[in-house]
Structures are given as C-alpha cells and as structure tokens.
Amino acid sequence: xxxxxxxxxxxxxxxxxxxxxxxxxxxxxxxxxxxxxxxxxxxxxxxxxxxxxxxxxxxxxxxxxxxxxxxxxxxxxxxxxxxxxxxxxxxxxxxxxxxxxxxxxxxxxxxxxxxxxxxxxxxxxxxxxxxxxxxxxxxxxxxxxxxxxxxxxxxxxxxxxxxxxxxxxxxxxxxxxxxxxxxxxxxxxxxxxxxxxxxxxxxxxxxxxxxxxxxxxxxxxxxxxxxxxxxxxxxxxx
Amino acid sequence: xxxxxxxxxxxxxxxxxxxxxxxxxxxxxxxxxxxxxxxxxxxxxxxxxxxxxxxxxxxxxxxxxxxxxxxxxxxxxxxxxxxxxxxxxxxxxxxxxxxxx
Numbered sequence: 376x377x378x379x380x381x382x383x384x385x386x387x388x389x390x391x392x393x394x395x396x397x398x399x400x401x402x403x404x405x406x407x408x409x410x411x412x413x414x415x416x417x418x419x420x421x422x423x424x425x426x427x428x429x430x431x432x433x434x435x436x437x438x439x440x441x442x443x444x445x446x447x448x449x450x451x452x453x454x455x456x457x458x459x460x461x462x463x464x465x466x467x468x469x470x471x472x473x474x475x476x477x478x479x480x481x482x483x484x485x486x487x488x489x490x491x492x493x494x495x496x497x498x499x500x501x502x503x504x505x506x507x508x509x510x511x512x513x514x515x516x517x518x519x520x521x522x523x524x525x526x527x528x529x530x531x532x533x534x535x536x537x538x539x540x541x542x543x544x545x546x547x548x549x550x551x552x553x554x555x556x557x558x559x560x561x562x563x564x565x566x567x568x569x570x571x572x573x574x575x576x577x578x579x580x581x582x583x584x585x586x587x588x589x590x591x592x593x594x595x596x597x598x599x600x601x602x603x604x605x606x607x608x609x610x611x612x613x
Numbered sequence: 614x615x616x617x618x619x620x621x622x623x624x625x626x627x628x629x630x631x632x633x634x635x636x637x638x639x640x641x642x643x644x645x646x647x648x649x650x651x652x653x654x655x656x657x658x659x660x661x662x663x664x665x666x667x668x669x670x671x672x673x674x675x676x677x678x679x680x681x682x683x684x685x686x687x688x689x690x691x692x693x694x695x696x697x698x699x700x701x702x703x704x705x706x707x708x709x710x711x712x713x714x
Contacts, residue, residue, distance in 0.1 A: 444676065451665060458649060511656075513656040
C-alpha cells in the first residue's frame with residue numbers, strides 16, 4: 376500500500392507525521408492542489424503488519440518455530456537418505472547363479488503377435504539356484520529377477536528375450552532353489568533363427584530396487600549356453 | 614472475555630528463541646546420528662526414519678510451546694510515560710520551530 380504524503384497545512388503535516396497518512400484537517404484547505412504543484416515530502420510504505428499486529432506478524436511464533444523445525448528435520452532426513460545411498464553405492468551386487476536347462480523343445484507355429492508367419496517358438500525347462508542373501512542391505516527394497524535368452528541370428532546380431540521373471544521382496548526367502556521351471560513368457564524368435572542355433576545363452580539378471588539412489592541393473596555371474604535342436608517338434612494339438 | 618486469553622504469555626524472549634533453536638537442532642541431529650548408526654547396524658533404513666521422526670516429535674513438544682524456560686531474560690523496557698495530550702507531546706525540532714513562528 377502506498378500513500379503519498381503532502382504538506383498541505385502545518386497541523387496536517389504534524390498529523391501526517393504522527394499517523395503516516397495524508398491528512399487534511401477540517402477548517403483548513405488542502406492548498407497543495409490549489410494553483411501550484413503538490414510538494415511530495417515522502418512516500419510511505421505501510422506493511423501488512425499495520426493491519427494485524429498480534430499475534431500473526433510477530434517474528435517468532437509457535438508457527439514459525441514449527442516451520443523452521445520441520446524444514447531442518449527435512450534437511451536432516453535428506454542428508455540421511457543420501458548417506459544411505461552413499462554407503463551402498465559402490466557395493467558389488469553380483470552373486471553366482473546356477474542355471475541348468477533340463478529340456479528344450481522347438482516348434483514352428485504361427486506368430487499371431489508378430490509378422491503373421493510361422494516363427495520359431497522355443498520351450499525351455501530350467502533349474503535355477505542362487506543365494507541372493509548377500510545382495511540385500513538397508514538400501515534394497517526388492518529385487519526384480521529375470522531370466523533372459525541372448526542369441527545371434529542372421530538378421531540380428533543380438534536378440535534378447537525375457538523368458539521368466541520373479542520379484543523377491545526384502546524379508547522373503549532369498550535363497551532361490553527352483554527345479555524344473557517352465558518359462559513364463561513365449562520364447563518367440565521373429566523368424567526362424569532358433570532352429571539349429573548353436574549358442575543360446577541364458578542369463579539371470581536383476582534390477583536392484585533401492586530406498587534411495589540409482590536403480591542398478593546387475594547380471595549374475597554364471598550362465599548357460601545351449602544349442603537348439605535341428606528339427607521341429609510336431610504336435611497334433613497345442 | 615479476551616483478556617483471559619491475552620493474559621496467557623505466548624512469547625519467547627530473544628535468548629529463549631536462540632535456546633529453543635539450539636535445542637531442536639541438537640535433538641534432531643543427535644537422533645539423526647543415532648538413527649543412522651542403528652539403521653546401518655540392523656540394516657533397516659525404516660528405523661532410521663522412525664528415530665528421526667521421534668526426535669522431531671520430542672523437539673516439537675520441547676520447543677514449540679513457549680515454556681517458561683524460554684522467558685527467563687525479559688527485555689528491560691523503559692518505564693511507561695504518563696499519558697499526555699497530543700499538543701504537549703514532544704515534537705521534532707523543525708516542527709516545533711515552525712509552530713512558534
């Protein structure tokens with residue numbers, strides 16, 4: 376709020392000096408507009424605290440203390456979270472993994488999701504064992520495990536297909552021993568690259584989901600490479 | 614009716630404000646260190662958060678209300694002058710001169 380105070384009359388000036396407002400007293404004339412230019416004495420800023428002084432515009436109230444306390448605690452919490460991240464940021468989260476493939480089957484079927492031609496579809500049964508306990512620390516909420524197959528074909532130098540995945544929450548049994556698992560997802564090639572492929576590598580990898588910080592993607596040490604059969608299985612119904 | 618509320622002291626003096634700030638900073642920092650070490654040892658970051666929240670709650674209780682311990686050094690104000698009419702009130706020198714012209 377801005378008021379322009381003008382010197383109009385002696386009393387008015389005194390009154391203005393006292394109150395901060397421009398005042399024209401009764402019985403006098405405001406001569407400043409009468410013929411000559413008004414003489415600006417001062418520009419008076421009136422802060423909002425003029426209108427409500429107690430208790431909202433005091434410097435230190437319970438509310439302002441609560442504000443600074445909350446802000447300080449939040450900063451401390453942020454620093455602790457960063458500390459949690461930094462204590463685990465350089466940890467090696469690789470563990471040995473045992474993958475063993477017990478059965479491989481290859482079919483040549485219509486791929487309705489893809490090019491609508493007959494494509495190679497692999498079926499793999501596998502055993503998996505890994506002790507994931509060393510991965511878990513105070514900055515790990517869960518692991519997202521996935522088993523992927525990698526292979527090269529004539530059309531693509533690298534194909535990656537996720538066959539199976541699993542979420543291991545913190546506090547669950549983290550010593551993984553799985554026998555004769557079927558893959559969760561179809562192992563489709565986008566052509567006929569699976570038949571007689573000599574080198575299809577299965578790897579278990581995991582995303583480490585942290586409380587704070589980066590989301591590392593780790594590959595387990597230990598993989599299995601296997602050749603695929605030369606012939607398709609023919610089934611009467613599937 | 615409001616005089617009853619107005620008579621409740623709500624302020625802290627300046628030393629009290631400083632003391633309150635030091636107290637809550639100390640409590641929150643100490644609880645942060647304890648929580649960090651404890652969480653690191655038992656490998657549960659949740660406990661770190663809980664301990665810091667406990668420190669926050671304790672400092673809320675200790676420093677938000679204006680307890681009497683924060684009012685121990687009141688400001689020494691000048692004694693109040695007796696009420697007098699506006700004309701008799703002391704004026705700035707320049708105004709006074711003009712008035713007696």
